Every structure is written in structure tokens, then in C-alpha cells.
Amino acid sequence: MNCQKLKDWFDERYDTSALKKFAGEKLVPSHRHDLWYYTGGIIVFLFSIQFITGMMLAFYYVPHADFAHKSIIEIVTKLNMGWFFRSLHHWGSQLTIFFLFVHLFAVLLLKSYRKPRELLWFSGFILLGIAVFFGLSGYLLLWDERAFAAVRVATGGSGALPIVGPFIKAFLRGGIDVTGETLTRFYAFHVSILPLATVFLMVLHVLLVQVHGMSVPLSLKEKNLPQTPFFPNVVYKDMAVWLVVLGVTVTIATLFPPEIGQKADPLAPTPENIKPEWYFLFLFQTLKLFPGEILGLNGETIAILLITAGIFALFILPLLDRKSRLGEKSTLFTLIGVVYLLYFLIMTLIGYLS
Amino acid sequence: MKLAVFLIFMIFFKVPLLWGQAKQAIEVFPSTPFYQYIIYENLAIFWIAIIGLIVIIRMKLREIERVQKLGLDKTDHRPGVPLPLEDGENGGDREGF
Numbered sequence: 248m249n250c251q252k253l254k255d256w257f258d259e260r261y262d263t264s265a266l267k268k269f270a271g272e273k274l275v276p277s278h279r280h281d282l283w284y285y286t287g288g289i290i291v292f293l294f295s296i297q298f299i300t301g302m303m304l305a306f307y308y309v310p311h312a313d314f315a316h317k318s319i320i321e322i323v324t325k326l327n328m329g330w331f332f333r334s335l336h337h338w339g340s341q342l343t344i345f346f347l348f349v350h351l352f353a354v355l356l357l358k359s360y361r362k363p364r365e366l367l368w369f370s371g372f373i374l375l376g377i378a379v380f381f382g383l384s385g386y387l388l389l390w391d392e393r394a395f396a397a398v399r400v401a402t403g404g405s406g407a408l409p410i411v412g413p414f415i416k417a418f419l420r421g422g423i424d425v426t427g428e429t430l431t432r433f434y435a436f437h438v439s440i441l442p443l444a445t446v447f448l449m450v451l452h453v454l455l456v457q458v459h460g461m462s463v464p465l466s467l468k469e470k471n472l473p474q475t476p477f478f479p480n481v482v483y484k485d486m487a488v489w490l491v492v493l494g495v496t497v498t499i500a501t502l503f504p505p506e507i508g509q510k511a512d513p514l515a516p517t518p519e520n521i522k523p524e525w526y527f528l529f530l531f532q533t534l535k536l537f538p539g540e541i542l543g544l545n546g547e548t549i550a551i552l553l554i555t556a557g558i559f560a561l562f563i564l565p566l567l568d569r570k571s572r573l574g575e576k577s578t579l580f581t582l583i584g585v586v587y588l589l590y591f592l593i594m595t596l597i598g599y600l601s
Numbered sequence: 602m603k604l605a606v607f608l609i610f611m612i613f614f615k616v617p618l619l620w621g622q623a624k625q626a627i628e629v630f631p632s633t634p635f636y637q638y639i640i641y642e643n644l645a646i647f648w649i650a651i652i653g654l655i656v657i658i659r660m661k662l663r664e665i666e667r668v669q670k671l672g673l674d675k676t677d678h679r680p681g682v683p684l685p686l687e688d689g690e691n692g693g694d695r696e697g698f
Contacts, residue, residue: 323629330629479665487658494651501644504629 273457274474275481278467283353284481285488286346287456292489293343294445296496297381300336301438308388310434312427315390316510323507334500340382342496344526347375348591355584359462360564361571367459368565370452374445381441382524384433387425391508396517398433399425401527404534407551426513465576528598529591530554561587 257263275284307326309318322329351371354360360368387398402425406416421428463472475481508518523531537550560567570577631637668674 320627323627330631334629476669480662480669483658483662483665487655490651490654490658494648497647498644501640507627507629 269457270478271476273477275461275477276463276467276472277475278463278470278472280357280464280467283350283357284461285485286350286353288485289346289488289492290343290350291449291453292492293339293346293496294449296339296493297336297343298442300332300339301442303332304336305438310388310431312390312430312511315388315430316507319389319507323504330504331500334504335496336385337505338496338500338503340378340385341525342492342499344375344378344382347378348526351375352584352588352591354462355561355564355587356581357462357464358568358571358577358580359464361465361568361574362565364455364459364462365565367452367455369562370448370455372562374448374452377441377445377448379526381437381445382526384437384441386524387430387433388437389507390430390511392511392515392518393508393521395425395511395513396521397523398429399517400521401523402429404530404547404551407545407547408555409548409552412551424513465571465574468574522598525595525599529594532594532598532601 275281304322307318307322307329309315319333323333324330354368354371383398383401386394388394402416402419405419406412408415417423419429419432420426421432522528533554534547534550537546539546541549564580564583565572568577568580571580631640665674
């Protein structure tokens with residue numbers, strides 16, 4: 248298809264030569280770790296799937312405690328391909344968070360956060376936090392007994408934080424307990440506040456990548472690496488990877504459509520063996536390690552404080568790792584990265600199996 | 602008598618079924634074998650299409666790499682468009698090119 252007339256029409260009105268020049272000259276280094284570059288593109292692609300399927304579900308979802316559960320059952324059982332789009336949205340979210348963790352640990356272990364890329368790390372880290380909150384808020388929208396209990400536990404946990412905890416808990420719940428108010432609040436977060444924040448941070452993140460260029464691991468910095476043009480070579484490779492990811496997501500969504508439990512009943516006892524989503528399992532398992540009371544202090548509060556401190560330390564890691572900032576090898580922070588990764592994997596596995 | 606039998610039947614057989622139905626899992630996937638067959642068939646076609654597209658992308662990529670290796674991508678020349686004139690050239694021979 249030749250759109251020369253349309254291109255000429257556009258070129259007469261807007262000067263895109265600088266943009267074309269930039270795209271034509273952008274180079275991506277080729278090395279043994281360049282596989283990790285694709286995880287960023289995969290996340291952008293999965294977020295796009297989430298936006299599209301989410302908008303389709305929003306046409307039929309009713310964000311009210313009395314009708315939410317019924318509206319989802321109707322989406323799944325009565326609408327043409329409704330079950331598929333709901334399943335695709337569910338598995339898309341799982342894979343987005345999975346690839347966000349993969350991307351985070353790849354950046355952490357390859358030290359791609361080092362100067363001058365600190366802002367990239369911060370924006371990416373906040374994006375992960377937003378994605379996790381996306382998952383939690385979306386989980387409650389189902390309004391079944393398991394989602395209800397999980398959100399009660401998660402919001403209750405935030406209340407254990409000293410000083411700000413009760414405020415955060417009340418703000419998230421919209422009251423003392425998880426009610427229809429919480430559902431409305433989480434719906435607002437899920438469909439308006441979080442998507443806006445995501446788009447803003449993703450644009451910022453991608454722009455920062457363009458400003459700084461692709462990161463090269465310290466061990467390969469001195470080597471004269473071959474460069475591949477971003478357009479069209481890397482774009483075509485990205486497209487092939489996206490096709491595989493799309494195929495995998497669609498296959499999982501078809502073969503394993505997520506279950507819908509019984510409608511949430513605030514007065515009913517919490518279901519047995521309730522577990523949070525897999526990305527909360529390491530936190531859940533850590534909380535289990537702590538006794539109810541430590542030296543007269545609330546064990547849960549201490550656990551939440553330690554977890555918060557651990558996450559905050561990871562957030563400010565680029566500021567702590569001075570050697571990497573100076574372009575030197577820092578074994579200590581590689582070890583710290585490995586410890587974080589192993590802790591996450593082992594605790595998630597124990598949480599899953601227990 | 603008929604009424605008593607009817608009520609007993611309703612109470613012992615039909616009413617518990619209502620609770621039984623309520624506890625049944627909600628179907629999240631079409632249960633009809635016909636629709637299931639169509640879904641799995643479409644999934645297979647979808648994968649064939651993906652593999653086909655990947656093969657096309659790979660072929661295209663190889664061609665691009667070949668052109669880049671030959672250095673042909675460096676020229677600014679678009680096929681069918683006259684080459685830019687050198688200084689001093691009047692382009693007389695190229696008119697109507």
C-alpha cells in the first residue's frame with residue numbers, strides 16, 4: 248500500500264525530519280545480555296493488551312456491591328467471547344507483573360540503574376508498584392469471597408504501619424471495613440487514576456531511555472560492541488517477540504480461564520487456606536515468620552516496618568551504590584541483588600507450596 | 602394425599618437442589634463440545650498465523666541485514682526518483698527520467 252500522497256500531505260504541514268533522523272540513527276548495542284532489552288518492550292505490549300481488554304470489560308461491568316459479581320458472571324456466560332476477554336485481562340495482568348519483576352531484577356543485576364540512569368530506576372520501580380496496585384484493585388472488582396478476604400488482609404496489613412498506617416487503611420477502604428465503598432474506590436483507582444499514572448510514567452520512562460540510550464553492562468563497557476540499527480532491525484525483532492508473547496497469553500487465557508467464586512458476604516467467615524496473588528506471596532510468607540509479639544511490641548508492625556525498609560532500600564539502591572556510580576565493579580551490590588532475587592523466589596515458592 | 606406427596610417431594614428433593622445449584626461452580630468456559638472444538642481449532646489457526654508472521658519477519662530481517670551488509674541502505678536514493686544533481690550539472694540528460 249502506497250500512502251505517498253498522505254505522507255506528502257503530512258510533510259507539507261509538519262516537519263518530522265528530526266524525528267526520522269533520530270529513528271534512523273538510533274543504535275542498539277549487541278552483546279550476550281541484550282536479550283533483557285526485550286523485557287521492556289514486552290511490558291509495553293502487555294500494558295496495551297490490558298488497556299484494550301480493560302476498556303472492553305468496562306462497557307459491561309457494574310461497579311456496585313450488589314451488581315458487580317453478577318455483571319462479571321454475565322460478561323463470562325452471556326456475552327460473546329466475554330469469557331475470553333476477561334481471561335485475557337486476568338492473564339495479561341499476571342504476565343505484566345511477571346515481566347516487570349524480570350525487568351527489575353535484570354536491571355538490578357546488570358547495574359543498569361547506575362549514573363546517569365537513576366530516574367529510570369525510580370520511574371520503573373514506581374511503575375511496578377502501580378502494577379501491583381492495579382492487580383490488587385482489579386482483584387476486588389470480582390467481588391467474590393476470596394477477593395474480599397484478600398483485600399481485607401492486604402488493607403489490614405497496611406494499617407499495621409505506625410502513624411500513617413490507620414490513615415492509609417481508612418483511605419483505601421473508604422471506611423472501617425471493606426464494603427461497597429471500597430469497591431467504588433478501587434474501581435476509580437483501577438480505571439482512571441492508575442491508568443493515567445501508568446501512561447505518564449511509561450512515557451517518561453521511554454523518553455529517558457531515548458535520552459540515555461541503551462545501557463551496557465560494566466563488564467562490556469570497554470569492549471567495542473557491534474551496534475544494530477534500532478529501526479528497522481530491533482523493531483522487527485521486537486515485533487516477533489510480541490507475537491510470541493501474544494500467542495502465549497492467548498493460549499493460557501484459553502486453557503486456564505480464571506474461576507469465579509461465590510459472591511462476597513461481609514458477614515461470612517473467611518474461607519480456609521486463603522492465599523493472596525502470587526506477587527504478594529513473599530510478603531505474606533515473611534509476615535508468617537514473625538511471632539505475634541516481639542519484646543512487647545506488635546510482631547506484625549515490626550514485620551511491616553522491616554518489609555517497608557527493605558523495599559525502600561531497593562528503591563534508593565542507585566544512590567547507595569557508589570562504586571557503580573563511578574563506573575567501578577561493585578561485588579557487594581551484586582550480592583545484595585542476588586539476595587533480593589533469591590529471597591523473592593524462595594519465599595514465593597514456599598508460600599505457593601504451603 | 603396428593604398434595605402431601607407433592608410437598609414431601611418438593612421439600613426433600615427439589616428444595617435441597619436449589620442450594621446445590623447455588624454452590625455449583627460458575628462456568629467460565631463454554632461447556633458445549635461444539636463450541637469447545639471451535640475454540641481449540643481457532644487457537645491452532647492462531648498459532649499457525651503467528652508462526653507464519655514470524656517466518657515473514659525473519660525473511661524481511663535477513664533481507665535488511667543483507668542490504669545493510671552491502672551498504673546499500675546508506676544512500677538516500679529512492680527508486681523511481683532522480684538522483685540529486687552534482688554541482689555544475691544542469692541535468693539536461695536526466696530530464697524526463
